[in-house]
Amino acid sequence: MAREIAKAYEPQRIERRWAEFWVKEALFKADPSAPGPVFSMVIPPPNVTGSLHLGHMLNHTEIDILTRWHRMRGYNTLYLPGMDHAGISTQRVVVRQLAEQGIDYRKLGREEFERRVWKWKEESGGTILRQMRQIGESCDWSRERFTLSPELSKVVREVFVRLYEEGLIYRATRLVNWCPDCLTVLSDLEVVHEERLGHLWYINYPIRGTKEFLAVATTRPETMLGDTAVAVHPEDERYKHLVGKKALLPLIHREIPIIADEMVDREFGTGAVKVTPAHDPNDFELGRRHQLAEIDVMTDDAHMNAHAGEYAGMDRFEARKKIVEDLKAQGLLQKITDHTNAIGLCERSKTAVEPRISTQWFCKMKDLAAPAIEAVEEYEPGKRNRISILPDNRRTEYLNWMRNIRDWTLSRQLWWGHRIPAWYCKENQHVTVERETPSKCATCGSANLEQDPDVLDTWFSSALWPFSTMGWPEETADFKTYYPTSLLITGYDILFFWVARMIMMGLHFTGNVPFRAVYLHSLVRTGSGEKMSKSKGTGLDPVALNQQYGTDAMRFCLASMAAPGTDIVLSDDKLGSARNFANKIWNAARFVLSNISKFADMGIDTADMLSPAWGGGLSPRTHDSEQKLCDRWIYSRLWRASEQIHEALENYRFHEAAQSIYHFFWGDFCDWYLEWVKPDINPREAPTIRQTHAYQRLIAVFSASLRLLHPFMPFITEELWFQLYEFGKPKDLPYRSLALENYQVVTHEVEDQIAEEGMSLLQELIVAARNIRAELRIDTKCKVKAECLIQNPEARSLIQANLEPVLRLATLSDIHFAKTSLDPTRGVLKSTALFDLLIPYGEGIDRQAEIRRLKREIEKLTKDIQAKEDRLADPDFTRKAPEHVVNNLRATKVERQLEKEKLTAQLQQLEGSQTAGT
RNA sequence: GGGCGACUAGCUCAGUUGGUUAGAGCGCUCCCCUCACACGGGAGAGGUCAAAGGUUCAAGUCCUUUGUCGCCCACCA
Numbered sequence: 004m005a006r007e008i009a010k011a012y013e014p015q016r017i018e019r020r021w022a023e024f025w026v027k028e029a030l031f032k033a034d035p036s037a038p039g040p041v042f043s044m045v046i047p048p049p050n051v052t053g054s055l056h057l058g059h060m061l062n063h064t065e066i067d068i069l070t071r072w073h074r075m076r077g078y079n080t081l082y083l084p085g086m087d088h089a090g091i092s093t094q095r096v097v098v099r100q101l102a103e104q105g106i107d108y109r110k111l112g113r114e115e116f117e118r119r120v121w122k123w124k125e126e127s128g129g130t131i132l133r134q135m136r137q138i139g140e141s142c143d144w145s146r147e148r149f150t151l152s153p154e155l156s157k158v159v160r161e162v163f164v165r166l167y168e169e170g171l172i173y174r175a176t177r178l179v180n181w182c183p184d185c186l187t188v189l190s191d192l193e194v195v196h197e198e199r200l201g202h203l204w205y206i207n208y209p210i211r212g213t214k215e216f217l218a219v220a221t222t223r224p225e226t227m228l229g230d231t232a233v234a235v236h237p238e239d240e241r242y243k244h245l246v247g248k249k250a251l252l253p254l255i256h257r258e259i260p261i262i263a264d265e266m267v268d269r270e271f272g273t274g275a276v277k278v279t280p281a282h283d284p285n286d287f288e289l290g291r292r293h294q295l296a297e298i299d300v301m302t303d304d305a306h307m308n309a310h311a312g313e314y315a316g317m318d319r320f321e322a323r324k325k326i327v328e329d330l331k332a333q334g335l336l337q338k339i340t341d342h343t344n345a346i347g348l349c350e351r352s353k354t355a356v357e358p359r360i361s362t363q364w365f366c367k368m369k370d371l372a373a374p375a376i377e378a379v380e381e382y383e384p385g386k387r388n389r390i391s392i393l394p395d396n397r398r399t400e401y402l403n404w405m406r407n408i409r410d411w412t413l414s415r416q417l418w419w420g421h422r423i424p425a426w427y428c429k430e431n432q433h434v435t436v437e438r439e440t441p442s443k444c445a446t447c448g449s450a451n452l453e454q455d456p457d458v459l460d461t462w463f464s465s466a467l468w469p470f471s472t473m474g475w476p477e478e479t480a481d482f483k484t485y486y487p488t489s490l491l492i493t494g495y496d497i498l499f500f501w502v503a504r505m506i507m508m509g510l511h512f513t514g515n516v517p518f519r520a521v522y523l524h525s526l527v528r529t530g531s532g533e534k535m536s537k538s539k540g541t542g543l544d545p546v547a548l549n550q551q552y553g554t555d556a557m558r559f560c561l562a563s564m565a566a567p568g569t570d571i572v573l574s575d576d577k578l579g580s581a582r583n584f585a586n587k588i589w590n591a592a593r594f595v596l597s598n599i600s601k602f603a604d605m606g607i608d609t610a611d612m613l614s615p616a617w618g619g620g621l622s623p624r625t626h627d628s629e630q631k632l633c634d635r636w637i638y639s640r641l642w643r644a645s646e647q648i649h650e651a652l653e654n655y656r657f658h659e660a661a662q663s664i665y666h667f668f669w670g671d672f673c674d675w676y677l678e679w680v681k682p683d684i685n686p687r688e689a690p691t692i693r694q695t696h697a698y699q700r701l702i703a704v705f706s707a708s709l710r711l712l713h714p715f716m717p718f719i720t721e722e723l724w725f726q727l728y729e730f731g732k733p734k735d736l737p738y739r740s741l742a743l744e745n746y747q748v749v750t751h752e753v754e755d756q757i758a759e760e761g762m763s764l765l766q767e768l769i770v771a772a773r774n775i776r777a778e779l780r781i782d783t784k785c786k787v788k789a790e791c792l793i794q795n796p797e798a799r800s801l802i803q804a805n806l807e808p809v810l811r812l813a814t815l816s817d818i819h820f821a822k823t824s825l826d827p828t829r830g831v832l833k834s835t836a837l838f839d840l841l842i843p844y845g846e847g848i849d850r851q852a853e854i855r856r857l858k859r860e861i862e863k864l865t866k867d868i869q870a871k872e873d874r875l876a877d878p879d880f881t882r883k884a885p886e887h888v889v890n891n892l893r894a895t896k897v898e899r900q901l902e903k904e905k906l907t908a909q910l911q912q913l914e915g916s917q918t919a920g921t
Numbered sequence: 922g923g924g925c926g927a928c929u930a931g932c933u934c935a936g937u938u939g940g941u942u943a944g945a946g947c948g949c950u951c952c953c954c955u956c957a958c959a960c961g962g963g964a965g966a967g968g969u970c971a972a973a974g975g976u977u978c979a980a981g982u983c984c985u986u987u988g989u990c991g992c993c994c995a996c997c998a
Contacts, residue, residue: 008957010957010958012958012960178996196994196995203998219998220998221998222998223998234998266997267997267998268997268998271997271998272998276997276998277998278998279998283996283998284996285996285997285998286996286998287996288996344997344998345995347996358996396925396926399924399925400924400925400993400994403924403994404993404994407994407995495993499994563945563946564933564934566934566935570991570992572933572934574932574933574947576932576933576946576947576948577933577946577947579947579960580946580947580960581946582960583958583960583961584960585960586958586960586961587957587958587960587961589957589958590957590958590960590961591957591958592957593957593958594957594958595957596957597957598957650937654937656937658934658935659935659936659937662935662945662946665945665946666945673957673958674962677957678962770963770964773963773964774963774964774965776952776963776964777951777952777963777964777965778964778965780951780952782952782953783952783953783955783962783963784953784955814963863942864942867941867942870942871941874978874979877978877979878978879977879978879979880978880979881978882978883977883978883979884940884978884979885940887940888940888941888979891940891941892940892941894941895941895942896941899942
């Protein structure tokens with residue numbers, strides 16, 4: 004019974020099996036004591052808010068390609084998986100879910116709520132894990148980590164306490180970004196700015212004891228209820244006389260001082276500004292300078308509070324409307340103008356952030372940033388404790404941000420996250436910060452302690468990820484072997500949130516960089532160019548894509564688009580062409596193996612034919628005497644492809660690597676090599692030694708291709724590798740996954756310039772013949788005779804030596820080698836510098852069309868030759884340009900001239916014969 | 922308000938250090954279901970590299986200006 008590869012390539016049928024196999028066999032378990040150079044990466048932990056989107060797919064594909072590539076090259080490899088608890092995002096998701104069930108999370112209480120979130124974490128974390136396994140990520144699953152696990156929480160506490168003890172973490176009352184929807188403070192990074200068209204309201208503030216008014220301009224009239232001064236510039240002649248007087252705050256009739264401060268811009272608005280220290284960052288500073296009162300007029304959900312008098316209870320925007328109306332009614336509204344300004348929105352909820360005075364925990368950044376700047380600024384390849392950040396523009400962004408870094412607001416008013424390890428004694432409000440829950444106040448000894456209810460910014464634990472996952476602060480084997488990690492790949496959108504902070508924390512706590520290199524990849528966007536977003540429903544669903552095209556196709560497609568710098572827009576036709584490529588691989592394998600199976604049917608042992616697959620050796624000396632041009636050529640091309648892939652992957656140029664392997668496999672291997680050797684491997688009877696050898700060479704190239712392809716398309720290659728094994732590997736040898744095989748099995752020895760040039764000549768000849776046939780509209784099956792004029796005897800014997808494949812692939816019956824120049828009036832003639840090829844006319848041929856074609860060609864050549872001559876005539880060029888450039892140009896000019904002469908002669912003859920004939 | 926990026930074939934994009942006739946995929950035209958693959962094979966059309974200057978022997982590639990689009994950062998009411 005013949006073994007056969009399924010006729011159709013059905014990714015779904017093979018992928019599940021291998022995904023399970025890789026996990027079950029624990030193939031990717033890292034061993035810190037294993038030999039070899041180390042390559043380690045930690046995953047950018049996905050948020051447990053849901054499932055993986057295409058952006059993750061890109062990220063994970065890139066990581067996995069590099070991981071598999073290194074592993075196959077003998078590196079001691081670790082790809083550490085894990086997830087992020089994603090404080091604010093996850094809390095929002097669960098709060099929303101509860102709300103949908105009519106449950107107010109606050110009524111559940113903290114403990115119960117946390118329990119619900121953990122439950123959610125198990126579910127969505129499970130989904131994510133499943134997805135990662137589905138797409139074949141070669142992680143060490145035994146090392147999975149979670150930012151909120153007990154082990155990592157311990158590290159978080161350790162770090163927090165140390166920073167506190169070093170005076171880098173402190174508690175302070177400041178104006179902070181408050182999200183009225185998430186009900187928590189936010190760091191500056193979590194506030195996104197958006198230009199909005201708004202208004203500028205000009206309001207008259209009466210001056211006490213006069214009939215005068217002082218007009219102020221504001222974008223936020225509702226905050227006037229918290230005004231505690233009006234400020235003007237000290238040198239502003241218009242207002243000098245008012246400084247020191249009191250203004251009467253309209254609507255609530257509170258007296259406020261008129262003060263002078265340099266900060267005021269005389270050009271803007273009226274040159275007088277209302278000062279609301281509790282609701283504006285500038286005003287806050289100004290207020291502190293002038294010891295002004297700070298009146299918070301809002302509640303935590305951005306409604307007006309008791310300080311707002313009759314407006315209390317109103318939403319801030321309702322209050323704005325009402326206040327404007329009231330001012331108008333009282334004749335205090337001077338005018339309203341249009342004004343665009345950037346408003347700060349909460350990154351998560353997109354609610355307008357309210358600046359608010361609040362006591363929070365902060366982290367001083369300047370000292371932490373300094374070494375992190377140095378590590379990147381003074382990067383040199385090979386230099387210790389330095390990090391390369393690519394692409395370069397991201398490096399610049401990093402440095403700019405770091406140089407202007409501001410303190411980091413650490414605390415969050417959430418329930419899901421790392422509880423801040425600070426306790427306050429109820430008597431005196433002393434602060435105790437400790438690793439273990441304290442029993443008494445460190446200052447006064449009171450046992451009446453209460454822990455700070457807040458949690459840490461989720462990015463705090465993420466910042467520790469490269470070392471917290473390795474067992475730090477213990478000197479574990481993992482930590483010693485795999486830290487610093489080799490490389491970090493992540494999206495550029497979290498450069499500041501995450502990458503920068505990891506670098507600072509890594510350097511500070513381990514004295515070492517967390518990774519030696521960072522590659523920031525593009526984002527995947529939708530067809531309309533937006534960032535993919537599940538919440539907006541604009542993202543393509545990776546699960547559906549996998550179903551439709553297969554994981555390998557999706558991986559290959561992502562890789563082939565992953566050029567640094569530009570964002571990626573994925574589309575059906577691109578995925579389709581990647582799928583087509585997988586199909587091509589499948590069918591090439593089918594072809595190769597189906598022939599071998601026919602031998603098996605004859606009862607012949609085929610193990611021998613397949614043996615080169617396992618040995619891995621592809622010596623140019625294999626079957627030396629039998630090797631034909633095409634063999635030497637394909638080996639050389641294989642070598643070239645693997646060199647290109649190496650070069651590309653070293654520089655994170657995934658698209659170039661993908662392109663190299665694509666063109667090698669499809670263009671060289673399938674289109675030329677397979678076609679070329681078809682007759683040699685067509686099994687009619689028991690194979691001769693020569694035929695067995697032909698198979699061995701074919702299998703050698705094919706299996707080497709599978710190796711090159713494997714990091715990009717692990718499933719199909721593993722499946723086909725397995726099929727090879729089934730066909731011919733001695734059964735006493737257990738199956739060995741392709742993932743553990745050597746990546747590269749060809750050596751530099753197989754590079755063969757001569758063979759490549761020779762093959763290229765034959766290809767040109769074949770293409771020329773096909774070209775003429777198409778022009779003459781010769782039936783595709785009809786073999787015709789061609790005439791060839793070729794001066795170079797070596798080239799000529801090359802053609803003769805390969806006459807069979809040349810005739811077959813060009814569909815010719817014969818090639819007649821002419822002694823004298825070919826008469827273009829007898830047929831269609833194609834000329835290159837090396838040869839002329841003519842196929843005679845049949846009946847009724849369009850001579851005019853041929854004349855037009857020749858004229859076009861000649862014109863093109865004329866221009867080209869002229870350009871070259873001009874350049875060669877320039878003494879500056881010949882003097883200053885490198886020699887090889889000049890020589891190259893000379894050589895090609897001569898070639899072009901030769902070609903042109905030939906074509907001109909053809910044209911003349913054609914035109915001559917035409918006039919003579921008629 | 923600062924900074925950055927993009928503009929190359931009908932579409933989506935490659936094109937590292939400046940150096941022969943600027944490439945790919947998809948689409949398009951023509952021919953072929955040839956016993957691995959029509960998710961295929963063969964042949965072909967299509968670009969003054971956004972515009973204008975400049976540097977250079979040589980510019981898609983470097984510099985300047987302009988235009989169009991996009992992104993990031995930013996406490997001017």
